[in-house]
Amino acid sequence: MTVNHHSGEFHGLPVFDFRVAVDTHGVDGEAAAPTDPRELPAAGAVAWRVSVEYDSGTTFEDVWKAFLDTVDTAGVRAVVLGGWWERDYGPIAGTLAALVREAARLPALEALFLADVTSEECEISWLEMSDVTPVLTAFPRLTELVVRGGNGLALAPVRHDRLTALRFESGGLPGTVVRAVAASELPALERLVLWLGVDEYGGDSTDDDLAPFLDGSRFPALRHLGLANSEYQDEIAAAVAHAPVVARLETLDLSMGMLTDEGATALLEGQPLTHLRALDLHHHYLSEPMQERLREALPGVALDLSEAEEEDDPEDRYVAVAE
Template sequence: MTVSHHLERFHELPIHDFAPDAAPDAASTEAPAARPRPAADTVAWRLSVDWDTKQDFDHVWRSFLRSVDPAEVRALVIGPWWDHRGYVSVRATMETITAAADRLPALEALFLGDVTFDECEISWMEMDDVTPLLTALPQLTSLAVRGGMDLALQPVRHERLRALRFESGGLPATVVRAVSGSELPALERLELWLGVDEYGGDTTLDDLAPFLDGSRLPKLRHLGLQNSEFQDEIAAALAHAPVVARLESLGLSMGVLSDEGATALLEGQPLTHLRALDLHHHYLTEEMQQRLRQALPGVELDLSEAEDAGEDDEDRYVAVAE
């Protein structure tokens, strides 16, 4: 599996692709014609660079601020930010957004990197330290970041953030440690796509321990530790982790979960209180899938994308790597 589709919804809002005004002809004094657009607070605005127009992100952003009332914008989705001249660092794009922070008082949700594999492979997207997004936007309740190369985060305190997601084919352990070292008293949803070592995913089970005891994130209700090569070990650790008792949903999808990990889950603490358990993209046998269905009759159980378990562990792969 690769990331092959753009988001259709974000922050419980439909995505609307922002179409920037064409750059005025230098020889013309006429302003470009206005285009009908939805009310600023009714959609999640997707901003991206159309390489065919030879515009850059600065032009897209300036056009956005002119065309939409930024004070009413609730959600932003950033697609490809590089232009026809080639790939550029995301730092300048983040600086452009944070420089306008005072004009975005209603902004609650930001998705950085809504990019599909045909635009750039997830592990080839050059990221940067995303801490400034949190420090400059204290009103954010949701932050999602896609991409892993050079991704960084510093431990931070953020009072309002309720959802945090890192999508990566190889999530650096330094980012995981920074999340666990942060003070996020309002956080309810945490999703980490851990990925593989080949693309920088060097997180270990020890790095995940602070999330398992539940003490750092008092309001956590959903935990997703996904897309991992050591999914069985994560499942075994969660089988006795204190945090599970207060979760409403749990995500162990996209990795190489086998019967070994599923057995540990079933033999551990009760999971019947969960509303949902996401195990999609797995290596469970039909017998184990049936055991799970029988043991968790009231749980919304996602067992889709069953892969061939085979006999060789080396033939098993995570859903998103390169």
């Protein structure tokens, strides 16, 4: 998974771009309210992408208001928040506040993606994020939350009874956020993915921060765990090799990081992984003999060993998503 393309599907629904056309003449010389001139799909049939193109002259507030006034928001199940900027890459805090203020108009919202912004539009490390805790408290029916970007990102430990999927995509996920997730009460959580990133971009989590996810003491419903995009992927693999939580996982994601033969050896010498349906290790630094050992040891597991990188010097290795 990369940040080079907008999501075409989210929450099992096709993504539909809500667009606005502004009549600059309007009535009595005043600009008319922006609207989407097309025939729109049923509110619950798509994931609605609400976005502002950089330097378009249209504000997010205008587009968001048009969305609320045009679409039957009572039936909206999924929202994908794209670019929110007008003429600079400012913080998302005001946009999230606008979203939370209108929570009552989105009573059926099940899934939210913050923010579906590609690297061509804005590097992931440039995204000015904010505290996303109010989103979880404002939408108690939410079952899926995806957050992209780590700069300025914050989260407080929360309880949410319906959230089943949580994903943080970042080139540098703050350790405070990792610890807040670990301290949260999420009894329905089935899928957890953390792109941990690198220290240079704020990814300052440690092995100790990951311990609550691995010892099985948190999230009793967890079936998929992703601890990915890390510069200490070997250490994570060694910890996973003996982690109690693995026995109840169906799928495991240790991809996008700097995994070498050392980490893969630890996996093979640890507890059995043959019960897994899938093991994702794509973007790695594994030798050909080690890749073959993994294939032979896990014949019934869907094993992703794509994007093999070749770099002998550890100083020149890199994670899939950083800047």
